[in-house]
Every structure is written in structure tokens, then in C-alpha cells.
Amino acid sequence: MxxxxxxxxxxxxxxxxxxxxxxxxxxxxxxxxxxxxxxxxxxxxAGRTELLSAVASTGFAELRARGEDLPGVGPRERLLAACRAYVEFALENPAMFELMFRRDLVDPRQPELSRGTGAVREQFGELVARAQAGGWRADADGALLTASLWAAVHGLAELWLCGELSPDRIDDTLDITLQAYLPPARGQ
Amino acid sequence: MxxxxxxxxxxxxxxxxxxxxxxxxxxxxxxxxxxxxxxxxxxxxAGRTELLSAVASTGFAELRARGEDLPGVGPRERLLAACRAYVEFALENPAMFELMFRRDLVDPRQPELSRGTGAVREQFGELVARAQAGGWRADADGALLTASLWAAVHGLAELWLCGELSPDRIDDTLDITLQAYLPPARGQ
DNA sequence: GGCGGATGTAGACACCGTCTACCGCCTTCG
DNA sequence: CGAAGGCGGTAGACGGTGTCTACATCCGCC
Incomplete structure (x- = not known):
């Protein structure tokens, strides 16, 4: 175009x-x-890596865009929605998702790409911070909590990608994961 | 030899x-x-894939061996130890860990390999089942819970592998993850 | 003694990333 | 107007890769 x-x-x-x-x-x-x-x-x-890094950047941009307008009124619901959106992105764009985290195909030091991953990480961190401000796990270290939750949903996507998770159960498995981190309302 | x-x-x-x-x-x-x-x-x-699959099989065998004699008296402690051992294995053998889950290099339908992954999954599932029998999350679906917890620790390893997790914080991050699933004793 | 399978060699083929030399076109400036 | 130069593209080469095939050993067994 x-x-x-x-x-x-x-x-x-x-x-x-x-x-x-x-x-x-x-x-x-x-x-x-x-x-x-x-x-x-x-x-x-400059080489294959640079081209693929540019492609992966668009993936991170798209992922971030999905985190822009999340459904949900409270910060807790928005964080939940973000986790679901993350897995959903991976399921809908498996090849792109794989590329985005293949460090042999992509150079994380590429400025455009590092900005892309940074933006996603920052966005996710902010959602966690807001949820914490709302009382959820207010005692935990924000950065560690962000990384832990990110890893939990990332692992789901990754395991599904390599065929270790049956696709029809991934929704239920994601529910279990989210329940562990964000147990269904009880007062909060 | x-x-x-x-x-x-x-x-x-x-x-x-x-x-x-x-x-x-x-x-x-x-x-x-x-x-x-x-x-x-x-x-x-028969080809490169078959050779690499055989290599990956030894990786799964080693991983399973680590799950054989876990420290800890109760089923809950043993499950915790298994999660730590999983991440530890990835940190100590990053290249092997990467290979084990690279479906472009390895054929999951290779009998030896599928036996290897099956054994690890089964072992992990049994640890979860025992912990559930001990009262931990006895209400949850065992298979889903197993997959969810596996994904959580797997995601940690994977994110560390692709440089998204600082290595010196991975222990603390793992603690956060384990706290989410297995909150420190309170009655249980 | 000869035969056949297991093991290894050597060369070819197509594909890959990368490098280099060349080439046309368009702009820009003298 | 005309020469210069840069941008975008071409074509060929090089070394690397997985895989295939034809050929060479060697060793045990009938």
C-alpha cells in the first residue's frame, strides 16, 4: 500500500x-x-534480523493497542481483561506471537522493537499498579507482581503454541490462573 | 562413550x-x-528433527529425574520444590530448555520424546493431585490446575530466556508466583 | 568363500543470508 | 542544459545448511 x-x-x-x-x-x-x-x-x-525486528514491532504495537480500550469498570476487571487479551492475541496470531519472542530471529536492542516491548510492559505494569491502588495485593512489590502475572499468561500462550495445552481447555486453564492471582470478589 | x-x-x-x-x-x-x-x-x-528430538528426550528425562527426589515432607512442600526445580533446570540448561519446546526443531510425535514429555506432565500432575488430596484447592479441576501452574513456572523460564526478566529478580518473581498459587500456610 | 547388512564417505542439489558489482532513474545543483 | 549523485533494484557469487544418492568398507554369518 x-x-x-x-x-x-x-x-x-x-x-x-x-x-x-x-x-x-x-x-x-x-x-x-x-x-x-x-x-x-x-x-x-541491515539484515534479516532487522527486518524481522520491524515486523515484531508491529506485533507489539498491536498488542499494546488491544490493551488500550479494555472492558471493565474497575481496575481489577481491567487487569483481568488485559490478561485475557494477551492470551487471545497469541491464539489469534500464533506466528506473530512466536516471532515476537524468538531472540534468534529478532534483536531486542533494535530501538523500535525495544520501545514496543517497553510500551507493553509499561502498560501492563500500570494496570497492575492501578489494581494495587484499588487494594488488590497492595503489599506486594509491583514490578515483581507484574512480572509474575505476565509470566503466568505468557506461559499459557507458549505452552499452547508448542502443543502442550489442548486448545479447547485453554479458556478454563486461564480462568484457573486468574483465580489464583485475582480470586473472585470477596469484599474487594 | x-x-x-x-x-x-x-x-x-x-x-x-x-x-x-x-x-x-x-x-x-x-x-x-x-x-x-x-x-x-x-x-x-531420519533427519535433523529426529536427532534433535532424541536430544530433547534426554532433557525431559533429566527434568523428570529432578522431580524424583524432591525435598519437603508434605505434598505441598514437594509441589513447591518441583516448581522451583523446573525453573532451576531452565536456568542451568537454557539451550536444552529452549530446544525442548521448539516445535520447529523437534517432533512431538516422536515416540521417545512424547514419552518424555508425558512422563514429566504425569509426574507434575501427580504432585498436584497429592497436594489437592492434602486439602489444597481440593475443589479445582486437577488437570486444569496442573496446566495452569505448569504454565506459570514455564512462562517465568521462557521470559527469562528471551531477556524480558532480569536474572537477579527471577527468584523473587518465582516466590510471588508460588504465593499466588500456594499462599504460605494459614491453617493448611 | 561369498554375501549382506551396518557404517561411513563424497558429491550433488536446492535453499538460505550476505556481500559486491553493476545499472537505471530522478533530483538537484552548478 | 548537463553532469553528479543518491536511491532503489538486479544479478551473481560465496559459504553454510538439510537431504539424497552412489560408492566404499568392514564384519559376522551361512
Missing amino acids: ADDPRQRLIASATALLADEGVEAVTLRRIARAAGVSHGAPLRHF | ADDPRQRLIASATALLADEGVEAVTLRRIARAAGVSHGAPLRHF
Whole structure:
């Protein structure tokens, strides 16, 4: 769509990623999909890692966008919704989710990418902080609590990705996880 | 060590994996490390995936072995110890841990491997069941609870692997996670 | 003694990431 | 107007990879 060849390549790579998975996102296939020669992408990206990092950045941006308008009135409900949205994103975009955390394909020091992950982490941390301000686990260290909860939902997505979790039970399993951290209202 | 060339190749691959990471575990490098020609491994394994699956199987076997003799008198303490052992294994063998869950490098339908993962899952499930028999979360569905707790510790390991968790905080983060699932004794 | 399977070798093929040399087009400026 | 230069793209090469095939050993067994 865009005239910018960088954006065209990122778009081709994203489509290829969604259609055929991480394996297919090779420089030469991206180039073919974009209708250019196999060396062309290197005119715009220093290497494969840089291109894939740019693709992963869009994934983090999309993930963050999902955390912008969450349903729920209270901070506790919004945090719950964020956890569900995280897993939902992984289920809907498995290849993108895999790419986002494959440090052999992506360079976390790429500025754009590190901004993307930072934004997601910050957003999630803020949701946790607000929930704590509302009385939930107010005693716990915010950063540690954020990391722990993030890991819990991330692990669900990751286990599902590698086939260790049956897809039809993932919703129920997520419920169990959320109950452990945010037990259903009892006073709070 | 063993005379069996299969075992020799698995040993070479395992050493290479520990020394230089997942990237280095290529058929040709394994062959070179084992002192044979590049085509030799294919005499004993149908392909790279099969060899790496065999390597990953030893990883699951080691992981299961760690769950055999856990410290702790009660079922609750033993479950806690198992969770800690899981993360500890990942921290001590990052490359092996990564390989074990890389479905592009490993074939979960490989009988030996599927037996390995099954054994670990079963072992973990039994620890959960015993803890439930002891009164802990006796109301919850055992399978779902097992998956949820597994995902929580797995996510910690995975996030640490991809650099999203500072290594010096992982112990504290694990404590938070375990507190969420197994709050420190209060009557129980 | 000869035969067959297990083990290993060597070369080929297609694909990959990356590098380099070349080339056209467009802008910009002298 | 015309030359310069940069941007985008091409084509070929190189070393690496997994896999396949043809060939060479060697060792036990009938």
C-alpha cells in the first residue's frame, strides 16, 4: 500500500508470517512475495534480523493497542481483561506471537522493537499498579507482581503454541490462573 | 562413550548444544564434532528433527529425574520444590530448555520424546493431585490446575530466556508466583 | 568363500543470508 | 542544459545448511 519500500517489505513479511508461519519468513521469500529480487531487502534493512525486528514491532504495537480500550469498570476487571487479551492475541496470531519472542530471529536492542516491548510492559505494569491502588495485593512489590502475572499468561500462550495445552481447555486453564492471582470478589 | 554411534551423535549434539546454543546444533556441526562426515548422521536418524528430538528426550528425562527426589515432607512442600526445580533446570540448561519446546526443531510425535514429555506432565500432575488430596484447592479441576501452574513456572523460564526478566529478580518473581498459587500456610 | 547388512564417505542439489558489482532513474545543483 | 549523485533494484557469487544418492568398507554369518 505505502510507497515506502520499507513498509512494503514489512507488509509482505507480515502476510507471509501469518499465512505460512515463522519458517516461511525468509529474506528471499519475502523479496519474492514483494515482487523484487532476492537482494533488494538488504537495501532497506541491515539484515534479516532487522527486518524481522520491524515486523515484531508491529506485533507489539498491536498488542499494546488491544490493551488500550479494555472492558471493565474497575481496575481489577481491567487487569483481568488485559490478561485475557494477551492470551487471545497469541491464539489469534500464533506466528506473530512466536516471532515476537524468538531472540534468534529478532534483536531486542533494535530501538523500535525495544520501545514496543517497553510500551507493553509499561502498560501492563500500570494496570497492575492501578489494581494495587484499588487494594488488590497492595503489599506486594509491583514490578515483581507484574512480572509474575505476565509470566503466568505468557506461559499459557507458549505452552499452547508448542502443543502442550489442548486448545479447547485453554479458556478454563486461564480462568484457573486468574483465580489464583485475582480470586473472585470477596469484599474487594 | 558408548559404542553405539547413535549415542555418540546424541552426546556430541548435547555437548554442542550446551556449549554454543541452539543455533550451533546443526547436522554438519554435530557430525564434525563427532568426527564423522557430514552425511553420517543420516545413517542413524531420519533427519535433523529426529536427532534433535532424541536430544530433547534426554532433557525431559533429566527434568523428570529432578522431580524424583524432591525435598519437603508434605505434598505441598514437594509441589513447591518441583516448581522451583523446573525453573532451576531452565536456568542451568537454557539451550536444552529452549530446544525442548521448539516445535520447529523437534517432533512431538516422536515416540521417545512424547514419552518424555508425558512422563514429566504425569509426574507434575501427580504432585498436584497429592497436594489437592492434602486439602489444597481440593475443589479445582486437577488437570486444569496442573496446566495452569505448569504454565506459570514455564512462562517465568521462557521470559527469562528471551531477556524480558532480569536474572537477579527471577527468584523473587518465582516466590510471588508460588504465593499466588500456594499462599504460605494459614491453617493448611 | 561369498554375501549382506551396518557404517561411513563424497558429491550433488536446492535453499538460505550476505556481500559486491553493476545499472537505471530522478533530483538537484552548478 | 548537463553532469553528479543518491536511491532503489538486479544479478551473481560465496559459504553454510538439510537431504539424497552412489560408492566404499568392514564384519559376522551361512
